Amino acid sequence: MIIFPSELKKLGILGMNARNIDYIGKCNDRKLYPLVDDKLQTKQLATQHGLKTPEFFGAVEYQGQIKNIEDLLPKKSGFVIKPAQGSGGKGILIIHKRENDIFYKPSGESLTLIDIKRHTSNILSGLYSLCGKDDVAIIEKLIEFDEVFDGFSFEGIPDIRIIIYKGYPVMAMIRLSTSMSDGKANLHQGAVGVGIDILTGKAISAVQYDRPIFHHPDTGKELLKLEVPYWEEILYLACGSYDMTNLGYLGADIVLDKYEGPMLLELNARPGLTIQIANSQGIIHRLSMIDEVSVTHENIQQRIDFSLKNFKNNV
Amino acid sequence: MTSKLQIYLFSFLLIFIAVATMAYKVKYLDFPLFSGEDKSIFNIEAKIKFEGTGENAFISLALNEEQDEMFVYNESASSLNYGYTTAQVDGYKRAEWAKRHIRGTQTIYYSIDVIEDSSYISQKTKKYISSKPLDMNSIMTQATIAIMDDAEINSADDLSMTAKLIEKFAKEEPTQAVGLFKRRYIHSDNDLRNTLVTLLKFKNVQVRRLGVLKLKDGQKNVKLTPMLEIFSKNRWQLFDIHTGKIDRPENLFVWQRGGVSLLDAEGVINSKVSFSISENAISSRRAALLKSSASEISLMDFSLFILPNESQNAFKQLLLIPIGALVVVLLRVLIGVKTSGTFMSVLIAMAFMQTQLIPGLIMFLSVVSLGLIVRSYLSYLNLLLVARISAVLIIVVGIMAVLAVIAFKLGFEDAITITFFPMIILAWTIERMSIVWEEDGAKEVFMQGGGSLIVAVLAYFVMINPIIQFWTFNFPEFLLAVLGVIILVGRYSGYRLSELYRFASMVKKK
Ligand SMILES: Nc1ncnc2c1ncn2[C@@H]1O[C@H](COP(=O)(O)OP(=O)(O)O)[C@@H](O)[C@H]1O
Ligand SMILES: [Mg+2]
Numbered sequence: 088m089i090i091f092p093s094e095l096k097k098l099g100i101l102g103m104n105a106r107n108i109d110y111i112g113k114c115n116d117r118k119l120y121p122l123v124d125d126k127l128q129t130k131q132l133a134t135q136h137g138l139k140t141p142e143f144f145g146a147v148e149y150q151g152q153i154k155n156i157e158d159l160l161p162k163k164s165g166f167v168i169k170p171a172q173g174s175g176g177k178g179i180l181i182i183h184k185r186e187n188d189i190f191y192k193p194s195g196e197s198l199t200l201i202d203i204k205r206h207t208s209n210i211l212s213g214l215y216s217l218c219g220k221d222d223v224a225i226i227e228k229l230i231e232f233d234e235v236f237d238g239f240s241f242e243g244i245p246d247i248r249i250i251i252y253k254g255y256p257v258m259a260m261i262r263l264s265t266s267m268s269d270g271k272a273n274l275h276q277g278a279v280g281v282g283i284d285i286l287t288g289k290a291i292s293a294v295q296y297d298r299p300i301f302h303h304p305d306t307g308k309e310l311l312k313l314e315v316p317y318w319e320e321i322l323y324l325a326c327g328s329y330d331m332t333n334l335g336y337l338g339a340d341i342v343l344d345k346y347e348g349p350m351l352l353e354l355n356a357r358p359g360l361t362i363q364i365a366n367s368q369g370i371i372h373r374l375s376m377i378d379e380v381s382v383t384h385e386n387i388q389q390r391i392d393f394s395l396k397n398f399k400n401n402v
Numbered sequence: 403m404t405s406k407l408q409i410y411l412f413s414f415l416l417i418f419i420a421v422a423t424m425a426y427k428v429k430y431l432d433f434p435l436f437s438g439e440d441k442s443i444f445n446i447e448a449k450i451k452f453e454g455t456g457e458n459a460f461i462s463l464a465l466n467e468e469q470d471e472m473f474v475y476n477e478s479a480s481s482l483n484y485g486y487t488t489a490q491v492d493g494y495k496r497a498e499w500a501k502r503h504i505r506g507t508q509t510i511y512y513s514i515d516v517i518e519d520s521s522y523i524s525q526k527t528k529k530y531i532s533s534k535p536l537d538m539n540s541i542m543t544q545a546t547i548a549i550m551d552d553a554e555i556n557s558a559d560d561l562s563m564t565a566k567l568i569e570k571f572a573k574e575e576p577t578q579a580v581g582l583f584k585r586r587y588i589h590s591d592n593d594l595r596n597t598l599v600t601l602l603k604f605k606n607v608q609v610r611r612l613g614v615l616k617l618k619d620g621q622k623n624v625k626l627t628p629m630l631e632i633f634s635k636n637r638w639q640l641f642d643i644h645t646g647k648i649d650r651p652e653n654l655f656v657w658q659r660g661g662v663s664l665l666d667a668e669g670v671i672n673s674k675v676s677f678s679i680s681e682n683a684i685s686s687r688r689a690a691l692l693k694s695s696a697s698e699i700s701l702m703d704f705s706l707f708i709l710p711n712e713s714q715n716a717f718k719q720l721l722l723i724p725i726g727a728l729v730v731v732l733l734r735v736l737i738g739v740k741t742s743g744t745f746m747s748v749l750i751a752m753a754f755m756q757t758q759l760i761p762g763l764i765m766f767l768s769v770v771s772l773g774l775i776v777r778s779y780l781s782y783l784n785l786l787l788v789a790r791i792s793a794v795l796i797i798v799v800g801i802m803a804v805l806a807v808i809a810f811k812l813g814f815e816d817a818i819t820i821t822f823f824p825m826i827i828l829a830w831t832i833e834r835m836s837i838v839w840e841e842d843g844a845k846e847v848f849m850q851g852g853g854s855l856i857v858a859v860l861a862y863f864v865m866i867n868p869i870i871q872f873w874t875f876n877f878p879e880f881l882l883a884v885l886g887v888i889i890l891v892g893r894y895s896g897y898r899l900s901e902l903y904r905f906a907s908m909v910k911k912k
Contacts, residue, residue, distance in 0.1 A: 088906045092897045100905050104735060105895040177837070212787030214837060267843075276842055297904050364908055 099369030101360060106336075110374070114253065114335025115356050122332050123354040126225055127171040136331045138324055139350045141342070142228035146171070150211055153204050156226075160203075161185070165229030168203065170210040170222045174355075176273035178215030180206050181229065181243070193242035230352075231345040235316055241265050241305040244342055246272045246352055247283070247321060250362060250370065251337040254329040255380075255390045256322050257373045257398065259283040260365040261315060265295070266305050274361050279303060281310050282366030284400045288318030291400055292367045299364075319391075321349045326387045328354050366400070373398050409893050416886035423879040432519060433876060436869060444617045445680045446655065447513040450665065452673035454504025462666040463512060463675060464613075465495040466657045476515040484510065494662045504670060516617065516655055542586070545579035550605050552577075560607045560634045565646045567601060572644055595628035595643045608633035612640070613658030619681035626657055626664065626677070714875075719752065721874040722865045724884050726751050729861040735891050738900030741857050742834055742850040749827050750854070751861035756822035759862060761814070763855070765805065766823065770851070772801050773832035774839070781836070795829040 095102070101110070122128050133140045144166060145159035160166060163185065170178040180203070183193045190198040209215070210224040230244045239245065243264030250257040260280050267277030274280050279300060282291040290313040293300050302309055315321065325339040328351060338358025341349050363370050376397055384390045427433040450461060465488065466474065479486050484499040497512055549570065557563040570580050571594060588594045595611060602609045610633075613626030629648075631638045640648045648654070657677070658664050667673035726748035733739045741747055754762040776797045780790055802821065831854075839847045864870060873880045 089902045090906050090909045092902065094909050095897055095902070095905055098905075098908060100897075100901075100908065102895070102897040102901050103738065104898060108893060108895045209787060214787050214833075275846075294907075297907070299907055364905065367908060369908075 095369075099371035099373075100363055101370050101374070103360060105371075106357075106360060110252075110336040111357055115337075116333070119332060119334055120356055123334065123337075123356045124174075125171050125223075126169065126173075126353055127223055129351075129354050130225070130227075132331055133328075133351050136327065138327050138331065139347065140227075141167075141230055141344070141350055141352065144226040144228065146226065147207055147211065147224040150208060153207050153211070156204060156207055157200065159226050161228070166226055167229055168207060168210070168224055168226050170215040171225050172216040172220075172222050173210075176268075176271040176276055178206075178210050179271055181271070183229065230342045230350065233316070233343045233345045235314070236263075236343070238306045238308040239263050239303060239310070239313055240272070241303070243268065243271055243278075247315060247341045247343070248358065248362060249322065249325040249339050249341065250358055251325055251329050251339055252374055252377050253335050254326055254384075254387070255377050256285055256325055256394045257377070258362050258366055258370050259285055259288075260362045261290075261313065263303065263310075265303070274359065279310065280361055280365035281313055282362070283313075283315055285322075285398045286395055286400065288315040288321070290314065292365065294361065294364045297361060297364055315343075317343065317349050322391050322394075323387055324349050324351055326390055330387070368400070406893065409889060413886035413889040416889070417883045420877075420879045420881075420883035420886070424873075424877045427877065436872065441517060442617075443682050444516045444518075444619075444655070445513060445682065446516060446615060446617075446657075447511055447678045447680075448657075448675055449623070449678065450510040450512070450667075450673065450675045451507065452667055452670040453507050454670055456503055456505050457669035458502045459500065459504040459508075459670045460666075460668040461499040461510060461670070461673070462491075463497045464658045464662050464664050465497055465512075466514065466655070467495065467659050469656050471519060472655055473517045473519040474514050475517075477513075479510070479512045481510040492662065494660060496662075508670070518617070518653070541582070545582050546601055546604050548579040549577070549583075550601055554605060560605075560632055561639060561647070563605065564598075564602060564607065564609075564630075564632050564639075564641055567598060568641060568643060568646045571598065572646075591643060592628050595630055598643060599630055602630075602632065610638075610660050611658075612656050613664060615655045615657055615677055615679060617653040617655050617679060617681070619679065621677070621679040623676040623678060631659075718871065718875050719755075721878060721881065722755075722871065723748060723752070724881050725865055725870055725874060726861040728884050728888055729864050730857055731888050731891050733857050733860065735894055736898060738898030739853045739857055740850055741854040742831065742838070743854070746827055746831060747854045747857035748861055749824050750858035751865055753823045754858065754862040755866060759859065762823075763859075765802075766828075766855075768805060769798060769801050769823070769828055770832055770835065773798055773828065774836055776801075777832050777836045781840075791829055791833055794832050795825060798825050798828045798832070 122132060127146055130140050130143055144161060147153060147156060147159070165181070165183045165185070167182070168180045173179065181193055182190045182198070182203075184191050188200055190200075190203060192198065207224045210222055213221050216222040232240070232244060236245050240263040245261050245263045247259060247261045249259045260282050262272035262274060263279045263281065264272045265277050265279060272278045277295065279293055279295045281293040283289065284291055290311045293310040295304065300310065321341050321343075324341055328339045329335075329337060332354060334354075334356055336356075336358070338355035340352040340355065342352045344350055377393075380393065384393055424435075428435050448463060450463060452459070452461065461484075465477075468474075479497055479499075481499050484501045487498050489496055489498055499510055549567070553563050553566040553570065557566045570576065571584070571588075573580070576584060583597055587597050599609050599611060610631050612629040612631050614629045615621075615624070615626060628643060630641050630643065632641065633639075640651050640654070642648050665673060665675045727745065730741070730745060730747055734741070750762075750766065753766075756762075757765060773794060777790075777794055780793055783790075785793065802823070802825070806821075835847050835851060838850060
């Protein structure tokens with residue numbers, strides 16, 4: 088099934104080439120990329136700007152530090168080891184719980200300390216980073232599931248992606264992990280994307296592998312029942328990432344911790360396009376509305392108000 | 403907007419420069435646009451034979467003059483032990499040989515190569531040297547007057563008068579006056595030509611003698627064909643002495659011009675000169691090269707042809723890489739094919755060019771899949787990345803060696819070409835693929851691996867295209883056009899073909 092470009096255009100759907108040239112190329116200054124491509128930098132910057140991120144246990148920079156990695160790992164709680172410069176969910180090791188020297192992945196698979204060291208070593212040697220250059224491993228706290236997502240996500244923590252254009256929230260979706268995506272909420276690995284109404288935080292429609300879906304493939308839960316709590320706070324957090332990085336076209340990934348509420352997980356200077364499918368609408372109309380804003384909106388609240396007023400979900 | 407305009411201007415400028423340079427080379431340097439065109443190159447060899455009498459010998463041969471539309475190069479004289487020079491005598495070029503105390507039959511050769519070239523214009527200024535009219539007795543003078551007056555009355559100018567005159571002499575039943583000339587003077591074509599010249603001079607026509615060779619393969623021991631040329635309306639017009647005016651002197655090469663003698667020989671007897679002509683086909687590219695290097699066209703000094711032959715061949719390969727890159731850009735930007743590693747496909751395509759497609763594909767697939775199997779075992783060993791890649795590299799070399807030996811034993815000699823695969827690339831491919839396999843599953847491996855292979859195969863087909871190969875090497879400026887297109891495509895912000903499928907579900911709903 089193929090459709091005409093003119094129809095895509097009418098729907099205001101943003102294509103990969105236009106995203107690269109007209110938005111990323113124009114709004115995102117190359118030299119700012121490291122701020123978001125390196126999760127360690129993002130984390131430090133966010134802390135400086137008072138944006139909450141998952142608790143940081145430490146980073147491993149040299150192979151020599153690996154033998155002491157145990158000192159960085161929490162004794163009881165779960166944790167996550169990930170490459171600072173990874174993308175697309177590559178190289179992320181999620182440890183759900185720990186019993187003495189046995190580490191459990193969300194799938195139940197058990198690992199030993201040796202496995203963990205090997206994984207960390209792989210990260211450092213650049214296996215998961217772009218072009219294979221040396222990398223740093225970040226160890227941070229495992230985000231605990233908020234009950235509102237019970238049944239919506241399989242094993243992994245859902246993350247909320249919000250596109251921020253020039254500081255205005257434009258479009259949102261929540262990504263739910265599935266058995267296919269192995270506890271990670273990355274869409275191309277098989278996670279489900281659910282479009283979220285910018286106004287209310289309520290589900291609009293859902294996709295898996297770019298095709299519409301209505302029930303969670305593992306739990307069978309009706310996806311359109313989903314409603315994200317703390318919505319205003321999440322929008323606020325997401326918009327703050329613009330002021331923090333100055334990147335004009337940005338994807339902010341936010342997770343909800345059971346105890347600590349919304350937290351900034353990572354930022355993305357090249358956010359994907361599937362969010363349009365999840366929302367059943369193109370993003371270009373909204374982007375152009377922001378381009379045409381005549382009055383200056385000084386602070387985050389004003390920008391959010393503008394988006395809430397104008398970006399009615401029209402499905 | 404201005405930046406967009408700049409991009410357009412810039413890329414169209416690049417494309418324009420490329421096309422203009424190509425057009426220039428095709429039009430003025432006679433480069434062929436396609437490789438198939440052949441040109442004829444004629445080798446003309448003058449053979450001078452004589453017998454020595456024990457005296458000092460001096461031989462002098464009139465040489466060809468510069469001639470429009472005939473490009474001459476490679477002049478060479480082969481004559482053992484003779485002193486050899488070329489000299490200008492009375493404004494005509496001559497080859498001169500000298501030697502003391504010659505005995506016995508001797509042969510001297512002088513040869514040139516000639517390419518017909520419609521765009522070649524000789525640089526010599528046209529000159530006319532008049533020679534004295536012949537002495538004739540009174541009967542002959544009266545006959546001359548009769549013939550020439552009749553010819554003059556029946557013609558409008560020198561050209562038509564000459565034509566008329568030749569016609570008179572060609573008639574089966576000539577007039578009385580013509581018959582008189584024929585009987586008295588004309589015993590050979592040379593005599594006929596000389597008579598015609600004498601008669602024309604009587605009417606003050608500017609006329610000169612020519613000795614012409616017909617460029618035709620396999621001519622042996624031929625003599626110069628006598629012809630004449632008259633000067634009228636500011637140009638020289640060639641006439642055949644039997645058939646008259648020659649409008650398009652195709653395949654005619656003027657060796658001797660004016661009243662000069664073809665061969666002067668002192669101190670020897672029985673001297674004679676004869677010509678042999680042989681034709682060879684050379685590619686018109688070589689012809690263009692020969693011409694441009696001989697006439698020192700500066701553009702050519704910077705071309706790849708001045709490189710030694712082996713490096714030319716290396717460059718032939720290198721110049722194709724941008725074409726492969728263009729294919730990758732087009733497939734990724736316009737179609738949206740997923741590949742693993744940006745230009746890995748181009749390198750694989752280069753390897754395919756050495757191995758041929760099918761053997762190459764089989765080798766690539768077997769090495770990568772065997773490599774993946776071994777790699778999956780290596781992942782249990784818990785190695786550092788650098789060590790692991792090196793291990794994979796060694797295994798790749800091993801697999802290649804084993805495959806080559808097995809295939810050779812089975813009689814597939816092509817298998818040796820397996821060494822053309824860039825090993826480092828293979829090792830990295832295996833490593834990346836195995837990660838993708840672990841992280842994203844087999845489906846993604848086939849997507850990316852298949853995508854890369856499809857791009858590689860397409861790039862291969864474009865790169866082995868004879869026209870593309872011919873252009874990139876003979877017109878390296880063609881790459882500017884490729885660059886222009888790549889820049890243009892780099893600004894393409896429309897949808898990719900794959901997106902028409904990807905977003906299809908969004909339209910269906912409405
Ligand atoms: N601290 C964490 N706690 C729980 N899950 C996490 C944590 N960090 C990452 N994840 C999971 O891994 C996925 C990818 O992590 P992310 O930091 O976004 O890296 P990437 O750049 O590879 O997408 C997230 O969507 C989430 O599901
Ligand atoms: Mg992410």
